[in-house]
Ligand SMILES: Cc1cc2nc3c(=O)[nH]c(=O)nc-3n(C[C@H](O)[C@H](O)[C@H](O)COP(=O)(O)OP(=O)(O)OC[C@H]3O[C@@H](n4cnc5c(N)ncnc54)[C@H](O)[C@@H]3O)c2cc1C
């Protein structure tokens with residue numbers, strides 16, 4: 137098992153230091169001098185310090201969950217990768233240098249090192265590439281396979297090094313699914329441990345093809361999260377050994393514990 141880095145109690149204020157565009161994605165950087173350095177695969181609950189809850193129907197009200205994209209050991213900066221899919225992500229994408237960001241974290245349990253004799257093989261889909269960037273930073277070297285919808289999203293691949301890219305529409309790299317690249321890699325050399333994050337259908341395909349080949353896999357899942365620290369039970373998912381709260385017992389789960397990676401409430 138990997139270590140859990142414990143979050144300080146309560147929400148704390150951080151200051152945005154930069155907001156960069158990478159195609160359809162925004163990378164939001166902030167200074168977090170009062171928080172511990174996160175482990176790869178952990179996440180934070182974020183909300184803007186101002187104008188949060190002021191949209192249509194006063195949405196968004198609750199903070200939103202984001203994997204840590206990057207956290208260099210020699211700075212107090214945290215990086216997050218955000219795709220604008222609704223009122224919370226839209227507001228976070230508006231933030232710029234000097235703006236306030238309220239955060240709770242690091243939360244959850246991240247990735248564990250590969251089992252002996254196995255090379256790490258990272259597979260990401262869409263905004264799910266985020267936890268794989270910090271994991272690649274920490275591993276030093278790892279083969280990376282990334283899948284995106286189209287050329288507008290493919291610039292996300294710049295955030296990891298040496299990635300092989302697939303796009304659904306064939307506009308960049310392999311024309312097809314990232315799981316096709318993964319299957320080909322595993323057929324060539326199955327002595328791997330797969331680390332994956334992406335939309336539920338992609339994670340379910342990763343789970344199934346790793347199970348067929350008896351390849352261990354660690355999946356960073358999503359589910360609807362209201363609190364992020366175990367209080368609301370909104371993030372429950374089924375495992376072979378019972379229900380778990382994804383925010384405290386995950387979000388990284390060993391694929392062998394999952395009857396399916398199609399988690400309820402994870403709609404995109
Ligand atoms: C552990 C974890 C890590 C995450 N990391 C990232 C990240 O690095 N970058 C990023 O952009 N997003 C990430 N997400 C997803 C992000 O939290 C949601 O996209 C966000 O809450 C949407 O808020 P909104 O107000 O913009 O849109 P909403 O209106 O709340 O949602 C827009 C659409 O997204 C769906 N949705 C909302 N929340 C989730 C969720 N948790 N999982 C799946 N679908 C959801 C809704 O069903 C709806 O279709 C993560 C989620 C979790 C649980």
Ligand code: FES
Pocket residue numbers: 360361362363364365366367368369370371372381382383384
């Ligand atoms: S998000 Fe509240 S218990 Fe997991």
